Amino acid sequence: MNFKIATLPGDGIGPEIVDQAIKVMKAVGEKYGHSFDFEFAPTGASAIDLVGEPYPDSTHEICMNADAVLFGAIGDPKYDNDPKAKVRPEQGLLKMRKKLGLYANIRPVATFPSLIDKSPLKNDRVEGADFVVVRELTGGIYFGDKGRSEDLTSAFDNCVYTTEEIERILKLAYEYAGKRNKRLTVVDKANVLCTSRLWREIAQKMEKDYPDIETDYMFVDNAAMQLIQWPKKFDVMVTENMFGDILSDEASVITGSLGLLPSASVGLHTSVFEPIHGSYPQAAGKNIANPVATILSAAMLLDALNLLEEGQAVRDAVNASLEANFVTEDISKEAAKSTSEVGDWIAAQV
């Protein structure tokens, strides 16, 4: 089969790690008789430098016409400390999410036995943790009205959720839970926020349609604690955009495998696959960044194209590389292989 893959390397280490995922997908293509057309398009700070826009229309067109989008990372520190910058790389990300309708960000978090000593948590607390954070990605305070008062002495950000947005993401989360261990934790702040009360009301109704799934409700502050204390008790966690930003990042470090975690953003028009980690500008161009999270994102992409055997082959190859300790310096200073060496190894293994 033939697939069009919109390829958005982005900033920092983005291009290097995306290159490795492409290598691996090409190896998959050869082995299983598929061809992938990788159509490159700019995004993030590099797109601003190129065309003055972090998510140009031309990039959007390519995404809309693709079977899936492979994404690197975006962000450049030159924008972070300039509160007045007019165009920011992150705006491109948000625009992409909105225009592609990427309403659900899915982050599987798992421990890797060989990395358990890297976890900041005590091994017995985290060993075997295996859960998924589902984050609403196109609503809430990210996309509500925002601005300054006329006299500039105050600022505001409005958080809005519609019934439809909430139902859509909860449905996806319930379906995910149904395929896993049948437990769903709905995280909100219903003791303070009106939007959270709407989330909870809808979940409490929907719960009845999924009698085989055990639903529980947790306040976001409590969830932030429970994630660290008892990560093993979660199966699927679902929450709104801002809470999901915080909790999914928190979740990603408890296993010690941040550099390895992939994500999928499921959309109305297409879906985007990208590593959880950022653009890591300090490492850009040095051929030292860990490409595994991006390669595992490519595996999720293959799954989404219904190439399940192919996705599994990629995961197996990644696991083999970890077992062989053929890894980048973030995992083993002693054994340290380069980004491209790890990519080559995994592609060859496939």
Place this chain on the structure above:
Amino acid sequence: MNFKIATLPGDGIGPEIVDQAIKVMKAVGEKYGHSFDFEFAPTGASAIDLVGEPYPDSTHEICMNADAVLFGAIGDPKYDNDPKAKVRPEQGLLKMRKKLGLYANIRPVATFPSLIDKSPLKNDRVEGADFVVVRELTGGIYFGDKGRSEDLTSAFDNCVYTTEEIERILKLAYEYAGKRNKRLTVVDKANVLCTSRLWREIAQKMEKDYPDIETDYMFVDNAAMQLIQWPKKFDVMVTENMFGDILSDEASVITGSLGLLPSASVGLHTSVFEPIHGSYPQAAGKNIANPVATILSAAMLLDALNLLEEGQAVRDAVNASLEANFVTEDISKEAAKSTSEVGDWIAAQV
């Protein structure tokens, strides 16, 4: 000297633990020749049951006329899963914060050597961690306009911050950092939120007035990760209300000493001292709850009354109880003493 202490035990284990703090303060009074008038007033679910209001005007009057407020905990599960409840215990808390102008919540987080094995983090990651989270407490999304659309198909919560609110809390955080290790981390989401950009703008200006303090800026998602990965690198962290709710709870579990952590909420009219943990309804009336966080909150209260030696005497007595392993069951199942036994021991030690 003679002090009026508004005493608000609240719900669940609140009354039992506040009793122990009172015992200890009375012992302090005897030893140092002060007298404390504890004026009791209802709050939370128990106030709703009593007078239909979680923070009655009569309670507010008592607080306004007091030198300080000693607070237990509030919250009752019967309200948690009822998104339509008209009156909630938490509303009392929020009303108290607003009416007393409690704009800064201060939570010192420290490790206790004898409890380090209880920490979910690897001992070497957390040993010696010692930082303070300063949370803005009367602004932001907690207190902005909120509601439902007329057709009930959407809900909103507005987050607003004024320059004045931001300056006030940053000033307090800078002063705290000045008395400690001279490092301040300002946590925001300036890459997405307008309110955060205002925070950052103001902090970047204010930074110049505190040349001896090293300021750094961190996005909230990153802060949620760094807290777990490298808790020792923080000194003072300051952030807005909602982020502070999440991060301060996250921070409170990394040391394994949640049951031991006190807090102060500094106000325009008076200040409130309370444990970080909740009302723990399952344990209510069983005489098993850990009173140490409340006793340490009383120590912060003494500090605030400028009774510094007295505050230190309480902390020393608490440390002695921990060293003697004279503790409640949450700390040692084997040695398990009751709430009141621990209170008696610490009071006697003073």
